[in-house]
Amino acid sequence: MNRILLCLSLTLALTLALPAAEPLESGVPIGKRPGPYSFLVATGPQRGQQTCYVCEQHEANKPAAVVFARDTSDPVGKLMVKLDALALANKDSGCKVWMTLLAEKADLDALAKWAQKQGLKGAPVGAFEDADGPPSYKLHKDADVTVILFAKQKVVANFAFRTGELDDKGIDRVLKAVAPVFENK
Numbered sequence: 001m002n003r004i005l006l007c008l009s010l011t012l013a014l015t016l017a018l019p020a021a022e023p024l025e026s027g028v029p030i031g032k033r034p035g036p037y038s039f040l041v042a043t044g045p046q047r048g049q050q051t052c053y054v055c056e057q058h059e060a061n062k063p064a065a066v067v068f069a070r071d072t073s074d075p076v077g078k079l080m081v082k083l084d085a086l087a088l089a090n091k092d093s094g095c096k097v098w099m100t101l102l103a104e105k106a107d108l109d110a111l112a113k114w115a116q117k118q119g120l121k122g123a124p125v126g127a128f129e130d131a132d133g134p135p136s137y138k139l140h141k142d143a144d145v146t147v148i149l150f151a152k153q154k155v156v157a158n159f160a161f162r163t164g165e166l167d168d169k170g171i172d173r174v175l176k177a178v179a180p181v182f183e184n185k
Contacts, residue, residue, distance in 0.1 A: 026140035026160035027068070027148045034066070034150050037134035039100045041126040042111035051126070053098050062094035063151035063181045065174075068133055070102050070144050072111070075166040077118040079145070082175055084123040090182040097123040102133050147174050151181045 028034045036058075038050040057064045065083050069076045080099055087097040101111060106127035115125040133139040139146050145166050149157040157177040161170055 024140045024143050024160035024162060025158075026143035026146040027137050027158050028150075028155045030155050030158055032155055033153050034148060034155055035134070035136040037100075037128065037137065039126045039128040040106045040108065041124050042106070042108040043115045043120070043126070044124045046124065047112070048108065051124075053096055053124070057094075057096055057150070058153050060094055061152055062096065064095060064149070065097045065178050065182075066148045066150075067097070067099040068102060068128075068137070068139055068143075068146040068148070069099060070131070072101065072114045073144075073166075075171070076145060077114070079147075079166065079171050079174065080115075080120055080123055080125075081118055082171060083178065084120050086175065086178055086182055088122050091122075093182055095182040099123065099125045100133070101125070101127045102131050102139070103127050103129060104131055105129060149174075149178055149181060156181060 034054055036052045036055045038052045041047055041049055041051045053064065054066070065087070067076070067080060067083070076099070080097070083097040087095050106129050108127070111125055111127060128134060132141070140160060142162055143160040144163040145161040147159040148155055159170070159174050159177075
């Protein structure tokens with residue numbers, strides 16, 4: 001019996017001593033230029049078209065927040081609604097927010113319904129038909145959500161969340177990084 005208790009105590013002590021999962025590195029690193037990629041847009045005037053918003057933002061030298069998601073979860077919806085509101089409040093800066101769903105096959109109708117249910121007003125939503133995402137972005141396979149913020153054609157912030165990690169604190173961290181970049185200067 002003492003041996004069992006000792007083994008259980010040792011197991012518990014080792015488990016508690018293990019560090020939390022290492023932070024993920026997903027997407028274009030800070031300081032690098034995000035490359036162009038096209039995705040199939042499900043909402044807005046470009047619905048049904050392959051579009052490169054990175055290209056548009058680079059041409060105008062404007063800031064952007066790109067959300068890559070592997071599903072349309074409630075936390076992703078909450079993040080998108082807040083980013084959408086922030087972009088609309090700072091539209092004079094030329095900033096843009098969009099979400100790219102990583103999927104083997106795009107279901108534009110389902111994606112458009114999801115965006116409408118969330119109440120997105122200005123942020124386009126679409127799908128990249130490859131679960132790995134754009135090759136040059138090197139999205140980590142364990143990243144359920146990757147948020148890349150760029151300004152003046154350089155990544156200024158990068159956030160990656162495993163499944164279940166995108167919570168209110170994570171959303172707040174993203175918003176705090178986005179707000180000063182979207183301000184009209």
